[in-house]
Structure formats: structure tokens, C-alpha cells
Amino acid sequence: MSMKFDKLMTWKELPAGCLIDEPSTSLRFKTGDWRSMRPVWDSEKCIHCLFCWISCPDSAIKVENEKITGIDYNYCKGCGICASICPPKASAIEMIREEK
Amino acid sequence: MKTVAKTGNEAMAYAMKQINPDVVAAYPITPATEVVQIFSNYVADGEVDTEFVAVESEHSALSACVGASIAGGRVMTSTSSQGLALMHEILYIAAGNRLPIVIALVNRSLSAPINIHCDHSDTMGSREAGWMHLYCANSQEAYDSLIIALKTAEATAVPAIVSTDAFILSHAMERLEVLEDSDVQNFIGEYRPRFSALDLENPKTYGPLDLQDYFFEHKRAQIDDFSKVLDAYDKAAKDYAELSGRYYPALEEYKTEDADVAIFAAGSTADTAKEVVDDLRDQGRKVGLVRMRMWRPLPVEQIKKALTKFKAVAVMDRSDTMADFGGPVFLETRGMLYDSEEKPLITDYVYGLGGRNIKLTDIARVYDDIEQVAKAGKIEKLITYLGVRGEE
Amino acid sequence: MQQYFEVRWHGRGGQGAKTAALLFGEAAMETGKYIQAFPEYGPERTGAPVKAYNRLSDGPIRIHTQVTDPDVVVVLDASLLESINVTEGLKKGGAILVNTQEKAEVIKKKLGVTDAKVAVVDATKIAVEILKRNVPNTVMLGAMVKVTGALEWDSALASIEAKLSEKFRGRKEIIEGNVKAIKKAYDEVEVA
Numbered sequence A: 001m002s003m004k005f006d007k008l009m010t011w012k013e014l015p016a017g018c019l020i021d022e023p024s025t026s027l028r029f030k031t032g033d034w035r036s037m038r039p040v041w042d043s044e045k046c047i048h049c050l051f052c053w054i055s056c057p058d059s060a061i062k063v064e065n066e067k068i069t070g071i072d073y074n075y076c077k078g079c080g081i082c083a084s085i086c087p088p089k090a091s092a093i094e095m096i097r098e099e100k
Numbered sequence B: 001m002k003t004v005a006k007t008g009n010e011a012m013a014y015a016m017k018q019i020n021p022d023v024v025a026a027y028p029i030t031p032a033t034e035v036v037q038i039f040s041n042y043v044a045d046g047e048v049d050t051e052f053v054a055v056e057s058e059h060s061a062l063s064a065c066v067g068a069s070i071a072g073g074r075v076m077t078s079t080s081s082q083g084l085a086l087m088h089e090i091l092y093i094a095a096g097n098r099l100p101i102v103i104a105l106v107n108r109s110l111s112a113p114i115n116i117h118c119d120h121s122d123t124m125g126s127r128e129a130g131w132m133h134l135y136c137a138n139s140q141e142a143y144d145s146l147i148i149a150l151k152t153a154e155a156t157a158v159p160a161i162v163s164t165d166a167f168i169l170s171h172a173m174e175r176l177e178v179l180e181d182s183d184v185q186n187f188i189g190e191y192r193p194r195f196s197a198l199d200l201e202n203p204k205t206y207g208p209l210d211l212q213d214y215f216f217e218h219k220r221a222q223i224d225d226f227s228k229v230l231d232a233y234d235k236a237a238k239d240y241a242e243l244s245g246r247y248y249p250a251l252e253e254y255k256t257e258d259a260d261v262a263i264f265a266a267g268s269t270a271d272t273a274k275e276v277v278d279d280l281r282d283q284g285r286k287v288g289l290v291r292m293r294m295w296r297p298l299p300v301e302q303i304k305k306a307l308t309k310f311k312a313v314a315v316m317d318r319s320d321t322m323a324d325f326g327g328p329v330f331l332e333t334r335g336m337l338y339d340s341e342e343k344p345l346i347t348d349y350v351y352g353l354g355g356r357n358i359k360l361t362d363i364a365r366v367y368d369d370i371e372q373v374a375k376a377g378k379i380e381k382l383i384t385y386l387g388v389r390g391e392e
Numbered sequence C: 001m002q003q004y005f006e007v008r009w010h011g012r013g014g015q016g017a018k019t020a021a022l023l024f025g026e027a028a029m030e031t032g033k034y035i036q037a038f039p040e041y042g043p044e045r046t047g048a049p050v051k052a053y054n055r056l057s058d059g060p061i062r063i064h065t066q067v068t069d070p071d072v073v074v075v076l077d078a079s080l081l082e083s084i085n086v087t088e089g090l091k092k093g094g095a096i097l098v099n100t101q102e103k104a105e106v107i108k109k110k111l112g113v114t115d116a117k118v119a120v121v122d123a124t125k126i127a128v129e130i131l132k133r134n135v136p137n138t139v140m141l142g143a144m145v146k147v148t149g150a151l152e153w154d155s156a157l158a159s160i161e162a163k164l165s166e167k168f169r170g171r172k173e174i175i176e177g178n179v180k181a182i183k184k185a186y187d188e189v190e191v192a
């Protein structure tokens, strides 16, 4: 089924078996607009322990070659788990208000 | 085609062997144990290609079936009574996910008190789970029905339960005719699942959370699919009749053309009642029998057409609704006929709970009663508990 | 009403009343009959009195009730005569066959049967002698076929032999022993 977010399907349009018949539809759920607090990552302080990466519930911590490269704000919902898990000695993530 | 002697359980196991499902996951329970026990012998002897999964409960058995069916397999299992009750939540999951699993079931009462004998409380208690139900009258029919049900289930993506009466059929050896393996295979054809979790080219999400925005639409679609089962069943039953010479309508009428009164019953009792009908007909009495074979989905139009001919009808229920208003067949039958201009007076006979023997004379007495109702034009006693001590 | 030939088997759990009914049913089917064979519905416990039934007919059988008025009663263990009313419902002109050391006349008197045939055979002795075990059930089939005349002897024997071969998968001495015992019971049964 195609995810039509603007228009809900009628029962006659649904595929049988309540399945979602294409993969990775969650990519289209941009949870970034849920955020009231924004994590800001400091590449200078980061020791690349990857604690934040494994703990982020929305897989929003970007990693390349086992090194943190930043945060994907399309999906980061601002829960702050990354900031609280970051080792105090590093304190590489700071939560700031989204409100301007 | 060859003639063999088999019990209901042996007949069902033999049909399963000829169907040769991809997966059978089961947990044994009296009186259905033999079905999977015999089937597991076929597996051990290499007579089938089936992956047999022995699990630790019926809940797990049907769960494993669900997994195997989502993976795209042709899947069967067998159970009875408490086993079906333990499968209850998975029944809905299989049906909601449109998995055409087939259960070879033996109808047995539900505890308490503990009992291993026949009544229909188990399947009647599961009638809203979204499964097709067929009640069989003898071993031959149990064998035939399992094959027809599998074909119907796979054609409609609606799972099916085929049941026999505990011990009365499950453990009674009868003469029956079985088809050649190749005929069964040709009849059911190769299974082409609508989807398969093993189809890695087309990954899908199975069984996701479905909240207020879509749950109702999915259920509505499921109900609509269910409305197509009756036609699909009849097509399968007619094709099967061409192959075997045996036709099983969803609803069977016996000597009803000119009958004033009729019994509406299911299972082995309906078969026995035919003997009583013949007997009473010899005495010049205009009695008939309507046998309910399919009780999900309800063959509503057929039931209406059949029953509105009579002056009086006695429903025979082998279970009770605990609604203080008789059995499920009685309640639903009255509901179906509510809008009919001409309708019979309908009474209910709840009988045979926990395997209480039903005698020819018991059935004859029911005919006596409804002839009386037809003659008087009114009902004296709406619900009768037949054959229980303490009632007249 | 269709004609039925109905049999009730009495035994003790473990003596094979159900197996005897099944074998008799299958043998009857081989001779072209429609058949039913079923135990008294329930779990069997070793030593407890059990019953099994047959219903035979020339046409398809539709009745699925217990047998209440048997044409023939077979008692696999004479000790049951003390505790069970084995003649209950026995049809007039029917027959009762008992595995016993007694003479037919004695059993007839004991049961108070006047309007049915009483037949006896010492199936236990035959079983112990030939099969080295007290398994009177198959042995009784021989006597049963003779007393009732319900089945043609040669085809019944052939069917029973085929079924035993299936069951005992090539254990020749058991199969041959059973056949010998069945024949002996056929020869030795005594009727009063």
C-alpha cells in the first residue's frame, strides 16, 4: 500500500492481510517536527564512544566509519537521551530550546 | 478411488497426508491426538514432505502455523476443546492476517466439569474469530471436507475449521472411499500465497500496529472477504463432486419438499436423524431434516429458503449460549428468519452435552413435539434440555 | 428401516475388545458390507470393564448412536459375567459368545438366556497355548465368525491375516500364531 498521508484510504483500497506491502515506509515519518529541545553535538568534545548512537530511539545519530558525524534533524525528536547518556567527562551534546 | 475402513481421526489424518502440507505444528489433545499422531508417522516414514513442528501448547501450535503461513506455506494443524480455547487469541490473528490455515478439529466439550466427550461448545465459542466452520456427519465427510475446506480457504484467504464429533465419529471406524493422492493434489493445486515473508525481493511489514485511523477499515475488508466464502465453497464443493461423486452443500435438506415440520441439526446427530425421518415417513408423517454443515459464514439465504417452508422447526443445539436463551444455532436461526413474512414456529433442543448419548427415540420425541406445535399453532415450551435428568 | 447387524464386545481394558471390533469390522468390509466399529467412547484403563461395538449393513450406515439392542454379544473374559449384565438388550434369536472353560449349557443356565444362542470357547487356553499370552481377542474372532455366520469364513480370515501383517510388520510367528489360534477357535466353539 502506498502511504497517502493526505488522504486516508477506504476499506476497499486496502491490501488483504493488514500488511504494509512496501518496505521502509517509516522513512516518510519525519519525527523531527516533534522536537521542542534540540541536541547540539560538539565534534571537539566527542570521544566517539557511540553511546548516543546505540541509545537514540529514532536512529538519528549519524555515523560514518565508526565515528559520529552529526545528528539527523529530520528524525531527531529531541528526547535528550543522547545528551544524558553522553559520558560527563565528554559532555559533547547540549540540549537547547527550539523556540527562537 | 479405493474403499477403506477408517475412524474419523484416521480419515482426517489420511486427507492431511494426501494434501501434504508444507508445515504442520500441533500439540496433542484427546480425542484429536490420533490425527497428529498418525500424521507424524507419515512424516517419520517419509510419506509426506511436511515440516512437523511439535510444540509445547496449542497457543504455540497455532502461532507456529501463523508464522509458517506468513512465510508462504500451506499449513494445517489439529486440535479439540481446551486446545481450541487456548488457540483462541491466535485464531483472530490468523484470520485477520488472511492466513488460510486449516484445522482438523474434533468437537469436545469445554471444562468445567472436565469431560472429553462430544459437544459443540468449542467451535461455537470460536464462531466470531473469522474462520470458516464445517461440521461433519461421518468419516467419509470428514475426509472429503478437509480437502474441500483447504481449497476454499486458499481461494479466499479465510482459514477453516473442519470438525467431527468426539468419539462418536473420531473413534468410530467406518467404511469410506478415498481418492488417489494425485487426484487430491490436482484438485487442491499448487499453493500460491498472496504474500510470503520469504519473498526477499518484496519486503513487507506483517501484522503492524493498526490504530483508530485504519483498524476499522481493515476489519471491514475482512468481513467483506468473508462474504465471498460461501460462493467459493460451493464452487470447490461442486468441483469436488465431479471428482468424487460426493456433493456437500453448505446446507443439506433431507425429505423436506412436502414436510410440515423439520429438525435443524448438525454433525453426527443429523445423520442419525435421517434414519428417524425415514421411519416416521413410513408411518405417513410429513417430517424432514435440514442439516447445517457450514455455520461460518452463515448460509443465510439458503437457511431462510429451507426453513420458511415449514410450520414448525426444532433446532438441535449441542451447546448453550449461557444467555438463558438456548443454544447458538437457535438464536441465530431466529435472527435470520425475523424479517421473513412466512416463518415457522421455532423451538430449541439443547442436547448431548458432554457426550450424552442421543437415541433414535430422543429424536423421534422431538418430531412428536414439533408436530404438536405445528398442530396447535403455538409454542408451549421454547427451550428444552433433552436427555438430562431432572427435566421432562 | 434399514437392516443392521449389531455386535457388542465386552472385555477388560488391555484385552483388546476395541481391536477385535476393528478387525471384525474390517473383515466384514472386505466381504462388501458397510461397517462401523467403535469403542465405548472413552479412555480405557487396564482391567476396567470396557465395551466396543460393531454395526454392519448392506447399505451406507447413518446411525451414530451406541448399540443398545445387539444381535450378538461377545464376552472376552468370563469373570465379567459376575459384574456386568452382558445380556442387556440382546435381541431375541441373537447370540452370545463367551470365552470360558465352562460348557455352553452351564453358561446358558447361568445367564438365564432362553431366546438366544449361547456359544462358548476357551479362547484363553488357545491363546496361552499358541500365542503364549492371554490375548483372547483375535482368537474369539474365529468363534465369532462361525457362530454368527455373518461373514464368509475364507475372506474374513484373509482380511484378518492381512490386518495382522500390517500391525505386526513381518513378525511372522505372531501372525501365523494368530491365524492358527483363530482357526482353532472356529473349530472348537460349542453352541447350546
Ligand code: SF4
Pocket: A039, A055, A056, A057, A058, A059, A060, A061, A071, A075, A076, A077, A078, A079, A080, A081, A082, A083
Ligand atoms: S535527542 Fe533523542 S532523538 Fe534526538 S538524537 Fe538525541 S536521542 Fe536521538
Ligand code: SF4
Pocket: A041, A045, A046, A047, A048, A049, A050, A051, A052, A053, A068, A082, A085, A086, A087, A090, A091, A092, A093
Ligand atoms: S555519547 Fe557523547 S562522547 Fe559518546 S559518541 Fe555520543 S556524543 Fe560522542
